[in-house]
Amino acid sequence: MKMTKSSLPSLLLVAFSKISSNAVVHAPSSGWMRESYPNPFEKGSSCGSSHLCDPDQILRPSDVTMLNEKLLSLEQRHFIRCNDNERGGPSVEMAVALVEKISIPPHILKKHKESAIDKETEKFARELHDDWGVGIPTEKCGSTGILLFISIQDRSIFISTGGAVQRILTDRRLDEIIESIKPMMRSLNYATAVREVISEIDVLLKKGPPSAFEKALGFMEEYFIFMFIAFIGLIVWYDSYKTSKERRVYAEVESQLSQIDQERAMLLQDQYRCISCPICLEPFAPPQQETNNTSGSISEDNGASADQPTIGSDGLPLKLLRCGHVFDDSCWKEWVASGQGDVRKCPICREDVTGSSPSTTSTILPSSESIAASDAADPTSSSVPNSPLIRRSAQSRSSALQERRRGLNALETQFRLMRLMNRYPRYINQSQVRRWSNPEYDGRIVQDREFVRSKPTTQSTSSSSGSRGGHRSSGGFGGGSSSGGRGGRW
Numbered sequence: 001m002k003m004t005k006s007s008l009p010s011l012l013l014v015a016f017s018k019i020s021s022n023a024v025v026h027a028p029s030s031g032w033m034r035e036s037y038p039n040p041f042e043k044g045s046s047c048g049s050s051h052l053c054d055p056d057q058i059l060r061p062s063d064v065t066m067l068n069e070k071l072l073s074l075e076q077r078h079f080i081r082c083n084d085n086e087r088g089g090p091s092v093e094m095a096v097a098l099v100e101k102i103s104i105p106p107h108i109l110k111k112h113k114e115s116a117i118d119k120e121t122e123k124f125a126r127e128l129h130d131d132w133g134v135g136i137p138t139e140k141c142g143s144t145g146i147l148l149f150i151s152i153q154d155r156s157i158f159i160s161t162g163g164a165v166q167r168i169l170t171d172r173r174l175d176e177i178i179e180s181i182k183p184m185m186r187s188l189n190y191a192t193a194v195r196e197v198i199s200e201i202d203v204l205l206k207k208g209p210p211s212a213f214e215k216a217l218g219f220m221e222e223y224f225i226f227m228f229i230a231f232i233g234l235i236v237w238y239d240s241y242k243t244s245k246e247r248r249v250y251a252e253v254e255s256q257l258s259q260i261d262q263e264r265a266m267l268l269q270d271q272y273r274c275i276s277c278p279i280c281l282e283p284f285a286p287p288q289q290e291t292n293n294t295s296g297s298i299s300e301d302n303g304a305s306a307d308q309p310t311i312g313s314d315g316l317p318l319k320l321l322r323c324g325h326v327f328d329d330s331c332w333k334e335w336v337a338s339g340q341g342d343v344r345k346c347p348i349c350r351e352d353v354t355g356s357s358p359s360t361t362s363t364i365l366p367s368s369e370s371i372a373a374s375d376a377a378d379p380t381s382s383s384v385p386n387s388p389l390i391r392r393s394a395q396s397r398s399s400a401l402q403e404r405r406r407g408l409n410a411l412e413t414q415f416r417l418m419r420l421m422n423r424y425p426r427y428i429n430q431s432q433v434r435r436w437s438n439p440e441y442d443g444r445i446v447q448d449r450e451f452v453r454s455k456p457t458t459q460s461t462s463s464s465s466g467s468r469g470g471h472r473s474s475g476g477f478g479g480g481s482s483s484g485g486r487g488g489r490w
Helices: 010-024 061-077 106-111 115-133 171-186 190-207 212-223 224-268 328-339 370-377 388-423 430-437 449-453
Strands: 093-099 145-151 156-161 486-489
Touching: 061 093, 061 190, 061 328, 093 190, 106 115, 106 190, 115 145, 115 156, 145 190, 156 171, 171 190, 171 212, 171 486, 212 224, 224 388, 388 430
Parallel strands: 093 145
Antiparallel strands: 145 156, 156 486
16 A cells, blocks of 8 residues: 555554553543553553552652662562561562542442542452452461552552561551651652652561550550540449449448437337347347347346347347446457457446446346336335335336436447447548437437438449452462551541
8 A cells, every 4th residue: 555645644643542552541530440450460551560550640650660669679678477486488579559549439429438438448459459469478477468559539548468467567557657648648749658658668677566565555546445435434333333332331321320219219118129239230139030048148037028139140149238238249359359448347338347336237227017026026125015105116216217227228329329430430420429419319310411411312423357368469479468458548
């Protein structure tokens, strides 16, 4: 075919267009899909170099050459061991992929733009890592590959890592690398940013796994939110536990004070019975649960009524003093042994209980009924048993006995209140003890305003991992796969 001068320019233009189309493959208008992204080791690839793929020509050719040399140098200097006892090991492989934009379905992008970009960037990078086979697989700890992926318009970045390098390139370290290049990416210094990533990884590979301090710091940073929530939860739990405990303690004090109120009312009716130890404040064993009396226990022969307790809360016969006050035997012994009490004196009324004092009374203060019975049974008490003189004398003795009993009970009430104050100083103080012990105090102790105000209220006062596996390199990488990584946006 004869070629004219006029047709020569057209033929040259067609030939140049074919050459250009083979050299550059631009991103589709909707963005790159992973399946259509070129492989640097395939024949006729538009990547531009063996370890750096830039089909959209984001970087200058001189920058691509420079960065590719750095990636090759990185492989030659660093080898990975699965543990410190191994000698040698496979070399590190690192690749870089840049795109103008990745393809994300519009309906997903519209509903979840930020999360969709992050997820699609990670998916693109890790699948590309697997498809290229970046890294050399090991038998024990995964592959040695690293892939840096950047999407310009999406303003996203992801560093995919194989399992063998993750003990060195931890999530915290990768996050720090990504944060360090964000200003460069915002300034459109993409080549500088890629070079910085390669340099930082080079330094970390030389440095090795993080120290114990760095691991602890990374753990705290990674789980700070969970630790903070746990700390707040612990505070709330402790506050609730403390309030609940305070309410239980208050209820115990309230019960003890109610018992004292009840005993005072019974005393006014001449029906008072001591049913708990004044020292430990624990109730005596009920009479119906008691076994046969042993030596030293209260009996009807001593003037006690049939329903009078004889066994203490410690399971031993009660300790009875000549003044009429009753204690658990073990409490009495502990009281004397501790130096708080005098074995010759009653802890409550301070009367001599050894029998040497003429002012001591019988073991149990008799009731008015027992006085009348004893008078009737004593033929020498009077020649005329039913005379007014005898009745007045019996009434006088009964009245005096009642007054004495009430006096002793007032001392016992004060003693019990002092014991409660020592045990529960949060709810009972010295001024309350003085007020409640006053014979003229006629109110209910549990309804005392100061005590009620101290009641506690219910309110307070106060990265994916695991090998994707199975992918083999279709080019010149070692056949590794992604085991995770970290990403971010700028």
